[in-house]
Amino acid sequence: MNDPWEYPGELYEIIRAYYRDLQAETDFLKSYGLKRGDYLLDIGCGTGTLIRKLSLDGINCTGIDISRSFIRYARSRLPSSESGVSIPKLSVEPAQNLLKKITLSQRYDVILIVFNVLSYLESFQQVESLVKKLRTTLKDGGRLVLEFAMYLNFVPRFASNMTVNHWDDGLVINRAITHHIDPYNAMWTHEEIMSVISGRTTKIYPQRYEQLIITPIWIERILRTCSYSKIEAFTNWHKGNRLSDESTCIFVCTV
Secondary structure, three states: OOOOOOOOHHHHHHHHHHHOOHHHHHHHHHOOOOOOOOEEEEEOOOOOHHHHHHHOOOOEEEEEEOOHHHHHHHHHOOOOHHHOOOOOEEEEOOHHHHHHHOOOOOOEEEEEEOOOHHHHOOOHHHHHHHHHHHHOOEEEEEEEEEEEEOHHHHHHHOOOEEEEEEEEOOEEEEEEEEEEEEOOOOEEEEEEEEEEEEOOEEEEEEEEEEEEOOOHHHHHHHHHHOOOEEEEEEOOOOOOOOOOOOOEEEEEEEO
16 A cells, blocks of 8 residues: 555645635635735645645745655746745655644744644644644734544445546546544544546556544634634635535634
8 A cells, every 4th residue: 555645746636626615715814814924834735735826925835744746746836936926835744743843933823734634643642732832833813724524424424435536637537435434543544546547548546544533622622721712613614604514624713
């Protein structure tokens, strides 16, 4: 089995577009006053889609991701230094190194952990330690934005096996997915075989990773324990509050 997330960044960009609304995400952040000259850290930035867009507006962005392939792709998409826009800083860091990587040398106006990255950490203890550490790296009045899937909301329509297809400019991505739940340890295991068909060529990328089943009430308790304030909760990037089968959970809190 390959290392998870080590497949070409251009494939991730295609898959991401099926699940994300880039304009809604940027509008959401700007509604909290994110502006030119501010500093933003995106933990689990993937191929840097969001921070590349924000950097065009003069926001100083830093992105960290576990995937070398994604960061390599993100760097290939950066504007030139002569473009006059803020160039994002990008680095590869395993999840277990995040607490060592994040220091007081730079303080941020906004820190993002979105697209379910929290669930990919190794343990609930690591999530709690990270949230606690991040409070010290935010500027006064800065905001931490967390987003994670409400997996228990999927239980009524849980599918142990499923197939998902994506198309883009003659490219076909077929994802054969198997899910397992470990209720005792609150873990969700995702296994998939990704087949990428382009012309007469087919490439296979096997994936396997475990995800923590994080609940909103647990995250809110951790945030309050770590002395975050003004905690807001939403079910989508349009600041909705109606729960549906497709809902995510987004917390915005202030220091």
